[in-house]
Amino acid sequence: MSIDFKSSKATTKDNHLYTKFTYENSLVEKDADGKIHVTPTAVDYEFKLDLTVPKVGLLLVGLGGNNGTTLVGSILANKHGISFENKEGVVKPNYYGSVTQSSTVKIGVDKQGNDVYAPFNAIVPFVNPNDLVVDGWDISGLTLDQAMKRAKVLDVTLQKQLYPYLEDKKPMESIYYPDFIAANQGTRADNVFNKNEAGELTTGDKWKDVEKIRQDIRDFKAKNKLDKVIVLWTANTERYADVLPKVNDTADNLLESIKSSHDEIAPSTIFAVASILEKVPYINGSPQNTFVPGVIELAEKHKSFIGGDDFKSGQTKIKSVLAQFLVDAGIKPISIASYNHLGNNDGYNLSAPQQFRSKEISKQSVVDDMIESNEILYNKESGDKVDHCIVIKYLPAVGDSKVAMDEYYSELMLGGHNKISIHNVCEDSLLATPLIIDLVVVSEFLSRVNYKKVDEGEYHDFYAVLTLLSYWLKAPLSRPGFKPINGLNKQRQALENLLRLLVGLPINNELRFEERLV
Numbered sequence: 001m002s003i004d005f006k007s008s009k010a011t012t013k014d015n016h017l018y019t020k021f022t023y024e025n026s027l028v029e030k031d032a033d034g035k036i037h038v039t040p041t042a043v044d045y046e047f048k049l050d051l052t053v054p055k056v057g058l059l060l061v062g063l064g065g066n067n068g069t070t071l072v073g074s075i076l077a078n079k080h081g082i083s084f085e086n087k088e089g090v091v092k093p094n095y096y097g098s099v100t101q102s103s104t105v106k107i108g109v110d111k112q113g114n115d116v117y118a119p120f121n122a123i124v125p126f127v128n129p130n131d132l133v134v135d136g137w138d139i140s141g142l143t144l145d146q147a148m149k150r151a152k153v154l155d156v157t158l159q160k161q162l163y164p165y166l167e168d169k170k171p172m173e174s175i176y177y178p179d180f181i182a183a184n185q186g187t188r189a190d191n192v193f194n195k196n197e198a199g200e201l202t203t204g205d206k207w208k209d210v211e212k213i214r215q216d217i218r219d220f221k222a223k224n225k226l227d228k229v230i231v232l233w234t235a236n237t238e239r240y241a242d243v244l245p246k247v248n249d250t251a252d253n254l255l256e257s258i259k260s261s262h263d264e265i266a267p268s269t270i271f272a273v274a275s276i277l278e279k280v281p282y283i284n285g286s287p288q289n290t291f292v293p294g295v296i297e298l299a300e301k302h303k304s305f306i307g308g309d310d311f312k313s314g315q316t317k318i319k320s321v322l323a324q325f326l327v328d329a330g331i332k333p334i335s336i337a338s339y340n341h342l343g344n345n346d347g348y349n350l351s352a353p354q355q356f357r358s359k360e361i362s363k364q365s366v367v368d369d370m371i372e373s374n375e376i377l378y379n380k381e382s383g384d385k386v387d388h389c390i391v392i393k394y395l396p397a398v399g400d401s402k403v404a405m406d407e408y409y410s411e412l413m414l415g416g417h418n419k420i421s422i423h424n425v426c427e428d429s430l431l432a433t434p435l436i437i438d439l440v441v442v443s444e445f446l447s448r449v450n451y452k453k454v455d456e457g458e459y460h461d462f463y464a465v466l467t468l469l470s471y472w473l474k475a476p477l478s479r480p481g482f483k484p485i486n487g488l489n490k491q492r493q494a495l496e497n498l499l500r501l502l503v504g505l506p507i508n509n510e511l512r513f514e515e516r517l518v
């Protein structure tokens, strides 16, 4: 779809889109008497978007897992137009569940005042996922056809058509530090390069591991003649790394700790550091705290993009909508009980206490900003907390069809109560894979956006932590000093408004004066 945006605020020159935008906000201050003062603010910016879509490579850590193989399979099916038959009929390939590929954005109203929508990816040029060159690492050396079979996600009739594309594709060897993922994953680890001369596993030369990953990134880029590479972690959930002074608290300490092969340096830290040093965006789809302060500082220093943590695919996505709805409706959730059972390898890994703990922390914080937003409901006198409990159990029989059961218990007017129970079957990898596509497509796009204040000479990149990716992430990493935004609607609004401002449209409002004013 081609759209002609006729805004006087946007001009195109040398395949770049230049747009003027006034960022309006309001500054809120409380004086000594507790009175609140709100002052409108406005800053004039000029944005610059490179309209050339580059050739992009995606390197997945965990390529041979359920998400990894589902991603590769779905791109192949879409790229080659592979349909397949199941008991309901013929299924054509699609990217349902992906905001960039399957959702729309309101671009205005028609002459009658009715809303008009356009595909999200028609507003500005985005990379087409079918054009992504995908490779990656896995500690399991199974070829991707067999790994896809092991995952038990895609329909068998589709799998059979995909085998010829995948049977000779083996993931690159990876890093295995047994202390970080569950012991039950040990039998999978047959494709590992951190070994000594005698062929035994070693965690004794972590800097060499960084250099090997850096080399892999460079080789992949050169071999496929790529303009850009993005690295994304969709490997097993690791345990939390201890954040320790002089170890991983600053960029310099972190680099020193890798060089001395400190115990608290996880494989995901190695991948993140290698990506930052290669200046390729690194996205964390799992809950562990890869982004310790030292990693964030390193990304800031190298002006390299990072984003995380933990894909927001099923239960948490609903929570980030439902809790927001309840609080915004003036209803007070007082407890949320969340039970999950799942039978895939992710669930097997999460059945170990330390890995479960990473997931628990990531799922826990999702309602924090909603509670903080409403002092009428949440205060010292009437209680300022939600009892929030998370349980995850491994149940092999249900495979990748994770079951999430949630009970929201809320306080109503004058002592009344409301209980909402949700039973949600989340086909895990079919929900997560479109998120991977969005995270990659949007990260690449954000790396083509520059901005400056009107009176400045030089354009800048976005800040290193790409918080615009929060929509897809359970525990959004924020810039140090800022609180994360979890509410799904706010997250989506930010994305839509960025697109709108770049093409010179006003940011979204739902005033609908065409209808409401006489």
Ligand code: NAI
Pocket: 061, 062, 063, 064, 065, 066, 067, 068, 137, 138, 139, 140, 174, 175, 176, 177, 181, 188, 234, 235, 236, 237, 238, 267, 268, 285, 286, 287, 310, 311, 312, 313, 314, 344, 345, 346, 349, 427, 428, 429, 431, 432
């Ligand atoms: P999976 O267990 O099927 O795949 C993970 C893969 O990573 C395995 O093939 C494993 O061999 C590999 N691996 C482990 N350590 C590695 C290392 N150091 N280097 C390279 N490869 C390594 O898991 P699945 O279902 O694909 O999920 C992947 C991650 O995404 C998990 O951490 C999970 O918690 C997270 N996640 C998944 C969601 C979903 O599927 N809906 C939602 C939110 C997060």
